[in-house]
Amino acid sequence: MLKYSIISFLFLIIFTLPVNGQSPAEKILRKRGEVYLIFPRPSREKINRLSRKISIDAVKEDSVVACVNKKEYEVFLKEKIPFRIYFYPRPKKTDKTKSLADLESWTAYPTYEQYDSIMQKFATDHPGICKIDTIGSTYQGRLLLAVKISDHVDREEEEPAFFYTSTMHGDETGGYILMLHLIDYLLSNYASDDTVRMLVDSLEIWINPLANPDGTYYGGNNSVDGARRYNAQNIDLNRNFPNPEDGPHPDGNDYAVETIAMMQFLHSRNFILSANFHAGEEVVNYPWDTWTSSERTHADDAWFQCVSREYADTVHAHSPAGYMTYADNGVTNGGDWYVITGSRQDYVTWYLHGREITVELDHSKITPEDELNSLWKYNYHSLLNYMQEAIWGISGDVTDSVTGKPVRARIEIPGHDRDSSWVWSDSLSGYYHRLILEGTYDLQVSAPGYRTKNLSGVVVTNHRLTRLDVTLAPVSVSITPPSKSGIYLFPNPVHTGSSLTLRWGTEEKATISFTGPDGRKRKEITVQLREGENPIPLPLSISGICFVTIRGTHSPAVTEKLVILP
Ligand SMILES: [Zn+2]
Incomplete structure (x- = not known):
């Protein structure tokens, strides 16, 4: 798997000089819709900036290989970087008569x-x-x-x-x-x-x-x-x-x-x-x-x-x-x-x-x-x-302490988790699984409508599974603060015909679309959201799994899986 890397540099002596008004790169683009280019390795900052415009494919010791389509090629030309066409070596044609x-x-x-x-x-x-x-x-x-x-x-x-x-x-x-x-x-x-x-x-x-x-x-x-x-x-x-x-x-x-x-x-x-x-x-x-x-x-x-x-x-x-x-x-x-x-x-x-x-x-x-x-x-x-x-770490079920039903909850390790590293339990089964290195951790399990539970001193051993089931006690008033970075649709699963609540972090106009697992949009509504809890009309025509996307005027679109039971 090494032998081609040396041979490949032999291909570099093809320059992109215009031929009959069309450069070799343009010819390849016309035929294949994409072309690989190689150019001398610029600074790291420049590579990372270029990476937003063209598809950087490999950064080598002294060169960079990138793939471009027609639009990206035109953008790349404006950078005025000297380049050559790059051909990844291709093995000899495959035999097409295999049984x-x-x-x-x-x-x-x-x-x-x-x-x-x-x-x-x-x-x-x-x-x-x-x-x-x-x-x-x-x-x-x-x-x-x-x-x-x-x-x-x-x-x-x-x-x-x-x-x-x-x-x-x-x-x-x-x-x-x-x-x-x-x-x-x-x-x-x-x-x-x-x-x-x-x-x-x-x-x-x-x-x-x-x-x-x-x-x-x-x-x-x-x-x-x-x-x-x-x-x-x-x-x-x-x-x-x-x-x-x-x-x-x-x-x-x-x-x-x-x-x-x-x-x-x-x-x-x-x-x-x-x-x-x-x-x-x-x-x-x-x-x-x-x-x-x-x-x-x-x-x-x-x-x-x-x-x-x-x-x-x-x-x-x-x-x-x-x-x-x-x-x-x-x-x-x-x-x-x-x-x-x-x-x-x-x-x-x-x-x-x-x-x-x-x-x-x-x-x-x-x-x-x-x-x-x-x-x-x-x-x-x-x-x-x-x-x-995938077998190791911490796993278990999160259930409602009164009904025993599964709860979609956020399982977080305070002081350890950041960005989006926490996990969620499944809305249908309550099952969660957290992969993590050996150690002793404090877990926090929270869900809208439930009292947050803190579990301290959970021991994880490498190449072992720590089983930890969690019951959450429902509260009449949710204690999860409204957050702009997380949306909460509840209850989830929801029964068709019952009311759905969306917790939202700010006041704004938003469109809410319901998309089926086949990718077809079933329904879209426009609503005025307020900060906190918002009742959302549940379209009667939808059941099963759907994806609810909320696009606020001032917020990035967010999508949550919703299960609608008959
Ligand atoms: Zn790849």
């Missing part, structure tokens, strides 16, 4: 149709522990597929939900096959391997091998040879998520079709741990991407460093010297590498109170087929270990 049986050694790329069949086959071959689900459709109508792997797979169980997703950059393909191989490994070894059985029995595992199929199959459904980074709308999906600093649309684009589908999927599941896979470098990257570590760290920075270190160290134990050694021997804080806004990792970790890392698997963008098996051997122990992390 499904051949593909099951996970050493070749399937066609898009074969990918679909492989995913279906996982579920039909292992119906007891695997089912297939669709996250949504892409801009061009391909499917964003995921499998759920768990014991009692058809039931919603009280288990930590875990998520792996790969290849949101369509040309970073190694992780795509790695995920298929992992699914196969979990399903095939469930009966015989203790670790696999423990993972499948303890977790609700979701795996989405291909998050940008339009990009991966940009050259046609038969091959990944024409794969490109962006989606079919020329959007970099890993710059397109809401951002803690900039809010919605940090890249200036509308949300891509794939981004909306992924946000809705993530909202509808309470994933407590996740990772997404990329290529172009070999390093484990942890939050924040938005800030350097000297500007801001996550409250659980030490935990993030620990799980990232474990991933890389385990890789090193199973790979030849030199693999995954970028930055601090294979680990970097996101912003310390280079700052980006709109990344999935920061969206999940900030907005959804999850914990997500980004794993860069290979220097090559398209891992050659004859290296796919090595990629698996180097990484699969780490993949299993990382999943296991």
Whole structure:
């Protein structure tokens, strides 16, 4: 996985001098909608400033590689930075005549149709522990597929939900096959391997091998040879998520079709741990991407460093010297590498109170087929270990002390948590799960309409689970202060026909929209909100899960999942 980095510099002697009025970069843009550029490495400040305008892909010792679409290219030209076109080396064309049986050694790329069949086959071959689900459709109508792997797979169980997703950059393909191989490994070894059985029995595992199929199959459904980074709308999906600093649309684009589908999927599941896979470098990257570590760290920075270190160290134990050694021997804080806004990792970790890392698997963008098996051997122990992390920490149920019903509550560690590092219990089950390093902690559990509970001296041991159920006593008057940074819809779940209350931090006009899990807006109303509690008419036509988005005239839009019971 190293050999291409040297060869790649041979490609640099192609200059972007205009030819017949059109530069080579423009020619590539016209043909492929995107082009990679390389330019001398400027100061860190300048890299981070450029990163807001173009898609910085890799920061190397003395150069920077970036991807641009047409609009970004024009913006980049105004910077007057000398550059050259950069071609990531592409492996020789893949053999297009593989049978499904051949593909099951996970050493070749399937066609898009074969990918679909492989995913279906996982579920039909292992119906007891695997089912297939669709996250949504892409801009061009391909499917964003995921499998759920768990014991009692058809039931919603009280288990930590875990998520792996790969290849949101369509040309970073190694992780795509790695995920298929992992699914196969979990399903095939469930009966015989203790670790696999423990993972499948303890977790609700979701795996989405291909998050940008339009990009991966940009050259046609038969091959990944024409794969490109962006989606079919020329959007970099890993710059397109809401951002803690900039809010919605940090890249200036509308949300891509794939981004909306992924946000809705993530909202509808309470994933407590996740990772997404990329290529172009070999390093484990942890939050924040938005800030350097000297500007801001996550409250659980030490935990993030620990799980990232474990991933890389385990890789090193199973790979030849030199693999995954970028930055601090294979680990970097996101912003310390280079700052980006709109990344999935920061969206999940900030907005959804999850914990997500980004794993860069290979220097090559398209891992050659004859290296796919090595990629698996180097990484699969780490993949299993990382999943296991989701089992540890503190977990339990939050329930109403009078009715015994589940309560959606905020579980916070005062003096430790900051920004958005606390977690929430699930509104339907009351289940919560907090990942944290070994130590003794004081927990505070609060919910609108309930007396806040403080629990001191909760002991957490590494690689052990601390079980802690919490009952909350209802009070007639809520003691949670109105807050601008948090919205509170209650009761949640709510019964159709009953009244809903919104707690809001300021007086302003707002639109409230109700969107179904399919992304269709069901109802939108305009209301005048006052500070404190506001009765909200609940549309009679809606039931089940919906997403309520409140857009105040002076406040950033906020969305909360609401469950409407019949
Ligand atoms: Zn990437």
